[in-house]
Amino acid sequence: MPRYSVRLTRAEEREFVPFVHELLGLAFATIRGYFLGGTSVMTKGDASPVTLADRNAEAQMRRAIERRYPTHAVIGEEHGTRPGRRYRWVLDPIDGTRAFITNCFLFGTLIALERDDGDGFRPVLGVIGHSAAGVALIGHLGGTTLYASDGSSRAARVRPCSRLADATVLATTHWSTGEQRGGPAVERIIRAAKLYRTWGDCFGYFALATGAADLMLDPTLAYWDVAAIVPVIEGAGGAVTAWNGGNPLAEPSLIASAGPLNDIALGLLRRG
């Protein structure tokens, strides 16, 4: 399977992994101050919800990045783009704002670090952090690690699965309750699965990367989500594909699994 993230050097790992823990600490502290608190919800231009938790968590992370790495670029879901060179930080403070405002523990903070080797920015490091549960995955091609708030950590790895009948399939939105891309094909995939749940947003990738689910489907995503997820899944030994069969960074959508189920899902989606 092709890889869409690029290798982090040892020096970069030593420099940026501790810094990413700092960013997560800032985001988690901010978000926990709002979670379960009946936060008031605003609506963005695209009709998606946003809260002060989203805005303040991103502002905290941006401030820390600007102080430590003033030449790096930053893209964030809530506060736009800041130009820079060589490295770019991609932030989604709360992926799953609908979960967050439903008091649901599955939302998460997404962080990607990208490097430009002369041919444009590509992700080298990705983070999925679940503040409600106090756990985070930090991944790159050298490996993905699960960190828990008690200070423990261990390697995260996808589990082998090559048949839909054995698969736990997760998705964010339900395929038939909206005008969903791939409707009938997705329905067939889901009906063939062993277990199907809308345990989605970034949690679906958390479950996949920790070897507890087998296929995660997201027909449309934002760039800031894909950039963080790709290194986490690839570092855990999994594979990512866009719904058009290509690079999910170019066509933000995801099919993610240990590998074989990407081809099976893609085949079914192509058949329509």
Added chain:
Amino acid sequence: MPRYSVRLTRAEEREFVPFVHELLGLAFATIRGYFLGGTSVMTKGDASPVTLADRNAEAQMRRAIERRYPTHAVIGEEHGTRPGRRYRWVLDPIDGTRAFITNCFLFGTLIALERDDGDGFRPVLGVIGHSAAGVALIGHLGGTTLYASDGSSRAARVRPCSRLADATVLATTHWSTGEQRGGPAVERIIRAAKLYRTWGDCFGYFALATGAADLMLDPTLAYWDVAAIVPVIEGAGGAVTAWNGGNPLAEPSLIASAGPLNDIALGLLRRG
């Protein structure tokens, strides 16, 4: 709306609420030792999964109850029934074992305390505890309280909602991926909702009782689930109904909302 739990006295509240925190402490410590650890899964007679976390958490709670209240009855999902009188403890150590083994934070521990006033056991106190997120609801007709692991607590209350078009609707299993009771009617309810997700097992009731979701639907449950959920929802100002329109303790299934949506859902289910 009728109420199916009965009132806890002040003396009982002083006696049992602190004890329930002890039980939760035991269950949470046991479950956290297994969660995210790739626990091996056994299959029960009814084909449902069970893990050592389920069995050991229930054993811990039973031991504490037997030591403190040797005359009380106990029913547990994993270790059966122990006879007793006046009071009965009803335990489901992990409601949502499928979530647990998918590394999903939505599973919970359910505890009910029932009292027999001469006409059989009826729930007086209910607990929904989410160990992955470190939060718990303890409820009775005098009120439901949300406790967080940082020691904070606040009253939990359902939010008003009287139209499906405004409602966040949650369910445990997806209505069309199995031979689900009420299939087409449930599909209509879900399609009419503002947001629908399978954020289920006891989490759906957690979201409802904390004013973040509006309707939770469970076509079939076990008695040990209903007994804990009913006091939590009623204590938060909500209403519970069985799918046959009657007492969910007699016909274990649940429609739960702030009130008006129970009648609307029941009406749609009756029409089929």
